[in-house]
Amino acid sequence: MKIGIDGEVLVIHNISRDFDDLYECLVDNGVPPALTKSTRVIVEFPPEVVVERPRVGQFIGRKTVLECSVYAYPQYLVVWKRRGKQITSNKKYTVEVDSNAESRLVTLRLIIHRVSRRNYGKYTCEAKNDLGQGSSDAVLYEIEAPRTTSTTTTTQATPATASEKNARVLKNTEHFVSHEQPGLHLQVNKPGRSNSSAANSIPTKPYSEKHDPGVGGPRKAKPVFGGDFNRRRSSSTRLLAASLLIVTLVFAQFLFL
Structure with missing residues (x-):
């Protein structure tokens, strides 16, 4: 790169470290070859x-x-x-x-x-x-390390409706009767529905008549609920307990509604 003007002297003003470099002087009078001379400028800073x-x-x-x-x-x-x-x-x-x-x-x-x-x-x-x-x-x-967060999923139970509660009570009642009263089955309809027959409420086995050898005439018929029923509590106590259970169940249904 050519700097300055033609002449024998190069003057660098306001020198800085950017001028620290190798400079070359070129002499050419038109007759080949041209002559060159290099010099190094060292800038202390x-x-x-x-x-x-x-x-x-x-x-x-x-x-x-x-x-x-x-x-x-x-x-x-x-x-x-x-x-x-x-x-x-x-x-x-x-x-x-x-x-x-x-x-x-x-x-x-x-x-x-x-x-x-x-x-x-x-x-x-x-x-x-x-x-x-x-x-x-x-x-x-x-730089703070990223924090790991744990996500906890909470499942909230849906409250049971009145019909679901009634069905649960009926199921528990049938379970009680089937275990405590062999041969006895209870069925209670929801309010607003009529029973098709009285047999749907408390069906029992038919009465049987037996003759007493000491008495000429037939005795009163006795209810027979099962083969081992006579070895348990009296039939009147069982029927009373079943009646109270039915009343309690009907009352509970009205409360849920």
């Missing part, structure tokens, strides 16, 4: 420290890297500091340095192998030479 990621988030227990770039000439000292103290390589940290003399660039990496709560906070990348010093900060902050 104080450190310029750049942290590309000033804020770095990481989970506890993970590995993380803090990195800074330092432009300076001459290079003298580049370090990472934590609370004013220089960090060196050990079991917790590793410090790596990459240098490019051509571009006057030094890259300094601080590797934290396993982040703990004590590692969160501010870190400082610091550089200095005979012309000055510079620094830049990086903040390591905690």
